[in-house]
Amino acid sequence: MLPGSHRAAGLVDDAALVRAMLEVEVAWARVLGTSLSLGDWVPSLDPAEVEAAGNPVLPLVNALRARVSGTVHTGLTSQDVLDSALMLLARGALERMSADLDRIAGALAGLADEHRSSVMAGRTLTQHAVPITFGLKAARWLVGVLDAIDELDVVAVALPVQCGGAAGTMSRVPDPVAAASAFAGHLGLVWPGMPWHTYRAPITRLGDAVVRCCDALGVMAADLLTLGRPEIGEVREGFVAGRGGSSTMPHKRNPVLSVLVNSAALRAPGLGAQLHLCAARAVDERPDGAWHAEWPALRALLELAVVAASQAAELVEGLEVRADVMARRAAEAAPDLLAERGGGADSGLFAERGGGADPDLLAESGGGTDPDLLAERGGGTDSGLLAERGGGMDSGLLAERGGGMDSDLLAERSGGTDSGLLAERGGGTDPGLLAERGGGTAPDLLAERGGGMDSALLAERGGGTDSDPLAERSGGTDPASYLGAAEVFVDEALRRNRSRLAPSGGARRPPLQSSQRGLTENDD
Known part of the structure; x- marks a missing residue:
């Protein structure tokens, strides 16, 4: 039935x-x-x-x-x-x-x-x-x-x-x-x-x-x-x-x-x-x-x-x-909902906000992350991810980044930086090292890295997330400002x-002719 x-x-x-x-x-x-x-x-x-x-x-x-x-x-x-x-x-x-x-x-x-x-x-x-x-x-x-x-x-x-x-x-x-x-x-x-x-x-x-x-x-x-x-x-x-x-x-x-x-x-x-x-x-x-x-x-x-x-x-x-x-629900999920931002940013920035999840960061679940896999992210090695890996890094894997050394990774290794290794990065000084001088992060230097913001680093500033860059992207952090052409x-x-409606408000189309016409037919 x-x-x-x-x-x-x-x-x-x-x-x-x-x-x-x-x-x-x-x-x-x-x-x-x-x-x-x-x-x-x-x-x-x-x-x-x-x-x-x-x-x-x-x-x-x-x-x-x-x-x-x-x-x-x-x-x-x-x-x-x-x-x-x-x-x-x-x-x-x-x-x-x-x-x-x-x-x-x-x-x-x-x-x-x-x-x-x-x-x-x-x-x-x-x-x-x-x-x-x-x-x-x-x-x-x-x-x-x-x-x-x-x-x-x-x-x-x-x-x-x-x-x-x-x-x-x-x-x-x-x-x-x-x-x-x-x-x-x-x-x-x-x-x-x-x-x-x-x-x-x-x-x-x-x-x-x-x-x-x-x-x-x-x-x-x-x-x-x-x-x-x-x-x-x-x-x-x-x-x-x-x-x-x-x-x-x-x-x-x-x-x-x-x-x-x-x-x-x-x-x-x-x-x-x-x-x-x-x-x-x-x-x-x-x-x-x-x-x-x-x-x-x-x-x-x-x-x-x-x-x-x-x-x-x-x-x-x-x-x-x-x-x-x-x-x-939208307010609770704001970190995820606002992850689509104009020019784009690393979703790791939102992974720290309100419980949002970065799929790349989730790869670290289950005991560790394969550096070979992480090395493919964005065309190179993401130091923001690798620097947090379970207590240390494999320097043999990390020694090469695009033909040189990744000073950001080594700078975080177990308590110190090898200046002999880091003195040379493509013939000059690594802004990533300079950014750490004085015990903090240099926003002006970070802002210049790769032409934009490194969200993994920004997420570490002051122990949390810097909301200022968010407020400047695509209308701020109010979910209602992201509605585009919805209306x-x-x-x-x-x-x-x-x-489809007639001016009178009735249905546009005439009613379909009913098949229940009766079984008695008379001549016209």
Whole structure:
């Protein structure tokens, strides 16, 4: 059982499929000049008969012929009926998804606008990156949803009728093209110009659009799952009594909606891939199994997406955004978040600030650092790193640095400096030595080393980190000063969302035509 299947009740289940097949037969009878009045009659098909026929159409036609007089099914084949019926189901599912995606877009637009200035920690590859805003994150989710809406709109208005007869020639119909066009018109579908019994692009296009919708919802759900972890706590699903409990841990409040939407996004691509596999094996004039494997995959995908869109709409409309926690987390992570600085600096400078970590410094964990590896850092040997290595240095390894001696390293070796070695460095005096004269560091000399600041040395000044260089880089140490064009991007997402809405504030696109038109057709 799919959790939340009640949200898609009556759209793609077996009863809905039978109703849609009846609607197709009624429309085709009308093309042939017969009016079928079925009222609310929907037959119950015997699974054994469905198995014997290989599909549900023949048992349906037999039941229909037993109930009504007149021409039924003449000129059609089972695939014409079932493919057309599936398009009607798809239309109803897309209509439901479209309504929920509109809700999601509206809620995300509100969050993006409200939190355009709510600073939070950006994260890349699971680690702190640079400051962003929650408004920007919501705007990115919004753009994904808007793309999904656009793709579903394109597919929805082009859902095709299937009409080809036994082998795709419509040989039993006097005026095939006119009949097919009229057939499509009665069903509110599109006549694509020829049958598509073994050309399954209409199915794969539909499936791809639905999968991309699930992608957009899935990335949002996955982000919310991360942000809602107790150790982060920046968002929380809205409270609903009885939802999210645990059978063994009463303290838990599980993010059920996010979990289910994420689950749908993980399942959908497999169903979409199955549609493509079936399309690639649709051989001859009518497929021998590929078509049969397609129906359950398409119906499962539509149900999954309808349910996920409904759950996602409820999720974002009730989302609790904890901007105060975001701000606190960003402040706590400031040393990491501010590590991207204009002209760049050694991240070792921030490794000492507030618990930030320099990946190169982390290489010293586990008992020591391999000097051969460290010697590759930045094209040479980083004395700021090597000088701290576990009690001493291997002078044999460190004797060479670019053809000369590294006086910074030797100056720190076990209590003294060998002036005989250090007197010569490229023909002159080593500023690194002079910088140590008088028991301290000479900032003017250090500032000239390599054309910039050696952050490893600056980090040692006065027993801590010199914040002055930070304050001069890229706007200071306030995370909010690092937001770049975040607000511009938020505005662009909001502009795009507004552009799809009519001046009245209603949906830009007209409502999709419902497939539930009833089973009684009368002449115009």
